[in-house]
Amino acid sequence: MSKNIDIDVEYLTRVEGHGNIVVNVEDGNIEKCEWQVPEAPRYFESLVGDRSWEELHHITSRICGICSIGHTTASLRATENALDIEISEQDKILRKIALHAENMQSHVLHVGYLALPDLFDVGSVVPLASSHTEEVKTVVRLHRLANEMSTLLTGRTTHPQRMIPGGFSKIPSEDELIELKGKLENSFDDLNAVVQVLESLASELPDFTRETEFISLTSDDEYALYEGNIASTDTGIEEVDNYLNITNEHIVPQSTAKYAKHNRESYMVGALARVNNNYEQLSPTAKEIAEKFGLEPICHNPFMNNIAQVVETVHSVEDSINKIEKLLDIGLESQEAYHKPDIDVKAGRGIGAVEVPRGILFHDYTYNEEGKCTKANCIIPTNQNHANIQLDMEEMVPQMLDRSEDEIEKSLEMLVRAYDPCISCSTHYLDIEFVE
Template structure:
């Protein structure tokens, strides 16, 4: 065991936002072990107050440039629930389809560009463009496919402008859906190549487990991304409206983002949590990929979150083809060239929940009779994962103190990156009390 260790990672790389890793060991005693979130807080919950119901989803999509559609969908669902706006079956199918695009592009971005260099002992993806050219090209094609799917449904690949309360301002044509289906069907060779490459590197994933609680949404008839009830591996299911009984946000000294806890000191959200809670709803091809990595519920190795992201990418492509077939078989119902949102305004509160790529995302709005927001609350996936990262780190450090200091540092960096944190998203709110 190393008697003295000093790990001081300031502004961890290959994550979104700013976070530090601090570990001090003196004479074999762990004096400090902290995951520090130092990102400047942003105030989106205040930004939307007094804004009209037609604007909130466009504002909140700017919380993140990677999962902007997730924020839009959670926002739209909260507004629609608050104001009693109904969605047609066609629009719901289109939303689910578009949402798969964001899952694919975000998962492939993380696994291919941010996590993969660790498994190949590289500092970034740039050297891999020379050493693993074909593999990088495969990642780029799959990432581009996810972007194209989001763009076809939402109008562009980030901060989509076609999404409105009650549906879409503009919908794709049947020919666009047919072209998209062809590209999705052609992607399986790239998916297989990606899976095979990652399978060959699976032994590089640290063998670390810490039993924890996993929370996601779940549904009986589908692998839940867009709709469902809250589900915990510890306590079972709960209605979405009671989300505060699950999230229980609190403040810690080393973080500008709130932490959360439910049945234990921390819990995990994200791809691994969804897989643990919804494994039986995976499409057969996705389940085959999981089996190749011996990934089955309940898995407590956080590093397998990266594998779960690949499994979900396969599922999303399979399900996207199924959704397109359903839409084409139904025939697209026409709508005006540009459709404006409509609602009968009244006071109301609504909660919208979706599974963002990084996990459970909640928007909660209250509106007055003029349709202006009077109060908002957003609970972010990474917000919910910070506590679990901290507890994993506390458990992992004693197990790896026999390694050289640079390996300890790498293992801790890989641990944080395994969660695919969006740190900026999580520093969304701060209470300030002025004292005379």
């Protein structure tokens, strides 16, 4: 085939951060096919150096404005593991509900505002506000509910205040939890409306598969978001303390973000990975939604990640209702406002692993006897997905050479968006060449 293609997408839209798609084909030969991350690096591991154990979760929550609850939770779990801090079962349940709130918040935002325009073949959600007004209003209502839920549990919609080492500085009242439970129960009509829209557009999702490895937390007790072991569809179960054996970060020339690999040259994290590893732990209604779309383990189509996000949103609503009922049944143990647990500071190292919307997140801290951080490592979900995006592109492009340049470009943009990347969070590497 004799064909020339020149695709140069600088700063892809409808994703967080800056990423480029570059494809060059000369006379039918693919000379360049790259997913590039040019964004300036972040230095959060350095920012927390010599900072107190009481400060780290507030600092690292600023890594992301979308996954700030997740970063706070991973940070707290690392600190609590390092200092041998125990939290109550009540606080653990409240933290799990907070993670559900963030999952809902992020998934609804991504599917409703960022991914759905591709399926409608429009450039953004703005035209949909006129052409599909009720559908957009439905997304807005669900997003608002998730925001309100986040505020109730953590003090505000983003960058939480109330989650602290040892528990919470302030918790919701029983009346507030009852009100939230009612709002969640009333949200199923809106959730079903979103599912119906996606069902009508399911044929627009590209039919592409590339076999890969999927990695996430897993647990025998529940659909794992807050705690568990590391699961790989290739190699089975690994303890969280051995996470460095899983992630194997490395650098590549076209990216200021590190890549990761485990059993293969890449792996995928995120909603699809979690569904693949924990399908049987989904709530009943979430499993019904997955069945509607033919989503079952092991699904190797990355575009189905957006369907998995909707499935997880339903699961988060249903499981949050169950967890609130559990708290109400056992009776909410009250605590004074501005509660501060007594902590005995000691030297130690702790690792926190939680699932955030884009996948498994690791925080790893070492503290000295004064409770000052002497070493930190954060491995971000999108950082773990970059290599998989690159290899997906390399497999997709040869299959599309008979299409127009615009069609190829749209498909590659949809591929990146399917991963829902948080690019800014993932940039942790800078190659500096000093010239005398």
